[in-house]
Amino acid sequence: MDTIIKNVKIITMNLDKHVIAYGYVLIKDGRFAIVSDGEPTKEQREKSKVIDGNGKWLMPGLINTHGHPAMSLLRGINDDLPLNDWLEQAIWPYERKLDKKSVQAARNLSLVEMLESGTTTFVDMYHLHMHEFAETIETVGMRASLMRSVIGLCSKEEQDEKLAESLSFAKQWNRGADGRIRTMLAPHAPYTCPPDYIERIVQAARDESLPVHMHLAETRKEIHDYMDEHGMHPLELLEERQLLEGTDWLFAHGVHMYEQHMELLQKHGAAISHNPKSNLKLGSGVAQVASMLKHGVKVGLGTDSAASNNALDMFEEMRFAVLLQRGINEQADMIETYEGLQMATVFGAKALRYEGLGTIETGQEADFILLSPNQAHLHPTDHVLSHLVFAAKGSDVTDVYVQGKALMENKQLTTIDKEKVLAEATLQFNNLKKTLQ
Ligand SMILES: [Zn+2]
Numbered sequence: 001m002d003t004i005i006k007n008v009k010i011i012t013m014n015l016d017k018h019v020i021a022y023g024y025v026l027i028k029d030g031r032f033a034i035v036s037d038g039e040p041t042k043e044q045r046e047k048s049k050v051i052d053g054n055g056k057w058l059m060p061g062l063i064n065t066h067g068h069p070a071m072s073l074l075r076g077i078n079d080d081l082p083l084n085d086w087l088e089q090a091i092w093p094y095e096r097k098l099d100k101k102s103v104q105a106a107r108n109l110s111l112v113e114m115l116e117s118g119t120t121t122f123v124d125m126y127h128l129h130m131h132e133f134a135e136t137i138e139t140v141g142m143r144a145s146l147m148r149s150v151i152g153l154c155s156k157e158e159q160d161e162k163l164a165e166s167l168s169f170a171k172q173w174n175r176g177a178d179g180r181i182r183t184m185l186a187p188h189a190p191y192t193c194p195p196d197y198i199e200r201i202v203q204a205a206r207d208e209s210l211p212v213h214m215h216l217a218e219t220r221k222e223i224h225d226y227m228d229e230h231g232m233h234p235l236e237l238l239e240e241r242q243l244l245e246g247t248d249w250l251f252a253h254g255v256h257m258y259e260q261h262m263e264l265l266q267k268h269g270a271a272i273s274h275n276p277k278s279n280l281k282l283g284s285g286v287a288q289v290a291s292m293l294k295h296g297v298k299v300g301l302g303t304d305s306a307a308s309n310n311a312l313d314m315f316e317e318m319r320f321a322v323l324l325q326r327g328i329n330e331q332a333d334m335i336e337t338y339e340g341l342q343m344a345t346v347f348g349a350k351a352l353r354y355e356g357l358g359t360i361e362t363g364q365e366a367d368f369i370l371l372s373p374n375q376a377h378l379h380p381t382d383h384v385l386s387h388l389v390f391a392a393k394g395s396d397v398t399d400v401y402v403q404g405k406a407l408m409e410n411k412q413l414t415t416i417d418k419e420k421v422l423a424e425a426t427l428q429f430n431n432l433k434k435t436l437q
Helices: 042-046 069-074 083-095 100-116 130-140 156-173 195-207 220-230 234-240 259-267 276-281 289-294 314-329 337-344 346-351 384-390 418-436
Strands: 002-011 019-028 031-037 048-052 057-060 062-064 119-126 143-148 181-183 212-216 249-253 271-274 298-301 368-371 397-402 405-409
Touching: 002 042, 002 384, 042 048, 057 384, 062 298, 062 314, 062 346, 069 083, 069 100, 069 119, 069 418, 083 220, 083 418, 100 119, 100 130, 100 405, 100 418, 119 130, 119 397, 130 143, 130 156, 130 181, 143 156, 156 181, 156 195, 195 212, 220 234, 234 259, 259 289, 271 289, 271 346, 276 314, 289 298, 289 314, 298 314, 298 337, 298 346, 314 337, 314 384, 337 346, 337 384
Parallel strands: 002 048, 002 057, 062 119, 119 143, 143 181, 212 249, 249 271, 271 298
Antiparallel strands: 002 019, 019 031, 057 368, 368 397, 397 405
8 A cells, every 4th residue: 555645845956945834745666756745636645544744844864984883881881082992991801791692782772762763774894793683773773884904914814704794694695685775885984994894895896786884084194104114194095996896885984084085086986984073082083074075975974883982873973064164164055954964864874875765756765764953953944044054953853764665654663662662772782881890
């Protein structure tokens, strides 16, 4: 049966910035068959399940292009350290103690948080229990780009073993869960993967037509150390080794990059996942996003993990992204309001190489959210695009759909038990604390 959602304001996110003040969508086989103003016809209503949107705002589901959902139990651990010390002193000792149950508890916690704040698609870069997570996503119904990421500070045999594991996971799950799961290969970072290893990973990705995801140029220290060791910026080393061309790169961060790097990214179609809050919290800096966009680089937004954010609310990322560029460039239109929304939706889809995602248009995947405008901070309701970027909160989201299926209805999650997830997260965190005492 088809589904109709009527009596909604539709933020289409198309190139014309079109907002339908009063309209409806008709969903057939997981896609939008009709996106229209006005009311559905009697004939359409008779063949469909009709849901009254009660004047809510309907927009594309948010796309989180970089994260580590398995790290959510580490939320709030050592708030005041720079990236290197934070990883070595705070995060890695905890991560070494993570077992299957704690990883699962953290991931479920992340799924609840993302769903409740309107994220429909996310990236998980991690190395533990990936098959189990893919199975969870299959049940919960979200859309995700998954990868078994690798750190190459080990013997060649171990490197090869990790790469083989990544490849086997990627091949098994790519386009799985009714096409909702995509996979990538993921060297963790230039400072944890020697160039030869990155080269082997890129070669494997090209052979299997998989995108490659990697942290890049996150801190000034990373670039200084890299220059000392290799005599050039890590992006330039990738270029010199001809590893940028013919590869669908998605780099997380890209904070310490300069004009010539924007040109390289654009030339090779590489995408950036901009993680403004995580970069600020760790004192890493501010990526030159306005310049990236001006150069035509694909830029999506990401939260990074709850350990460095500490939330997974994409409305916050959108707001930080726009405000930061205006502040550091001292220019009020340095990133247009609409570009903020595009980075959280349609640009994110492009960064992940999903087709047919990120706008509300006929033929597109029916991944969308509804927000209740019955909030003081969203009134008067006329300037909806402005409100979504500068005033809305994740908690304004009331309904979440992926492939036309409701994963949250009127604030109730339909495929995951929130109470159970919160209790299990607390239990597993307490166990984890004990092992470190
Ligand atoms: Zn990260």
